[in-house]
Amino acid sequence: MSAPTVAFKAGRLFRRGDTNWVDPQPEKGVVLVTATEDGLIQWQWKNRTTNALDEDLLIFPSDTTFSQVAQSAWGRTYVLAFSSSDQKHFYWLQDASSARDDQIVHNVNGVLQDASFEPTWSTPAASSSSTAAAGSSRDDTLRRLREILTRGGSASGAGLTVEPPSVALSDVLTPANLAPIFADEALARSLFPFLPADLPSPPTPATLQQVVSSPQFQAAVRELDRALSTGLLADLVRGLGLPASAGESAEAFIRAVAEQAGNGGEERMDTD
Structure with a gap:
């Protein structure tokens, strides 16, 4: 062969x-x-x-x-x-x-x-000055964000003040709120590719429920709340296909995700 x-x-x-x-x-x-x-x-x-x-x-x-x-x-x-x-x-x-x-x-x-075609592969080009500048900006954002989170929300060293969010992801992404999503088999399956590789295989809706009920998940959500409250995540949320404004607060992030879902998200595809 x-x-x-x-x-x-x-x-x-x-x-x-x-x-x-x-x-x-x-x-x-x-x-x-x-x-x-x-x-x-x-x-x-x-x-x-x-x-x-x-x-x-x-x-x-x-x-x-x-x-x-x-x-x-x-x-x-x-x-x-x-x-x-x-x-x-x-x-x-x-x-x-x-x-x-x-x-x-x-x-x-x-x-x-053409079955006789010979593929060619090249190493991705080294970053240009604009890409390097963007990478530098992103690195600076991450550095400042780490400083903020390390200080437990006090951003005086980074020149920012982090206010408690008016809407928190930790109030939305609760096991009780997410349970109806996991009960929908099709929706649950669409989440499986994003689970960590070391989870049981094949994953199940029960696996998802265990993940969101874990202390680690809840702690991660609280950290994301704090990160969004800094308003520094514009560059990062763009990588998720969201507008830069979604990185300004938890409320803006939730609204942007809801709008994306209302437009069909990534799953609704014209297959005709």
Whole structure:
């Protein structure tokens, strides 16, 4: 058997019934794209935990494309779409870094269009002066934030005063408030990919309830409350697909998340 031409870590997403929603699955996987000796392309998805080959497709050149799902707020959801049919397969990239996402997509599409295509890979370019400046600003923000949290909320050393929040995440993200979400099987499954890797596998709604009931989770929520009260998280929340204003307070953060959810979040995707 030929060695894969392109391989990348990815999980799968499945359509929710007859809707245009797709739900991410928690399993860790890898996509193997192989050019066969007869000029076709073999597309496989393998479970990295069990090593089971759960998906095995044989594709004709130029019949498929691999592209980003525009409606994904997270930005790392992709679809393998067939031009000869309405068949679509959804994947979410699982590499910790997104630095090579564009290269993966380029090389995958190169092979899908021409089985003789030879992928090229390059190391992400060193940061430019603007990127370096942004990184410096972010590092300074994190440094100041650590100083504030270390002082227990007193920010005199950083030139700030942290006021108690009018709305606290710790009042919202309680086990009682989150229980109805975990009772919805589809919603609970969508949270599984974000659980720590050392939790029971496969995770369950009961696992989620245990996590949010733990002292560690509640302490983390209180720390996030304190961090948001500094108003210094604008740069960080943008990485979550939220507006910079969401980093100004817990109330602004909650409002931004609610608005994002109202717009469909990352799960509602036009799969037609």
